[in-house]
Amino acid sequence: xxxxHNLRRLAGLTILVAAFASFLLSVxxxxxxxxxxxxxxxxxxxxILSFGCVALLISGDRLD
Numbered sequence: 001x002x003x004x005h006n007l008r009r010l011a012g013l014t015i016l017v018a019a020f021a022s023f024l025l026s027v028x029x030x031x032x033x034x035x036x037x038x039x040x041x042x043x044x045x046x047x048i049l050s051f052g053c054v055a056l057l058i059s060g061d062r063l064d
Contacts, residue, residue, distance in 0.1 A: 008056060011056060012052070015048060015051075015052030015055075016052075018052075019045050019048040019049050019052075022041060022044040022045050023045050026039075026044075030042075
């Protein structure tokens, strides 16, 4: 099993990758002419980042 600090780093990196992938998908949809879908997917980025911040903060409060 990974040490706790490595696990949190991996979780943070996963959250950033998911947000960046959402951003890229949003831009791709916008450029391809699907403006409404691009805007909709673009709204996922702050939601993913917010969820990730809350999840990391909550997981940091646990005592092992």
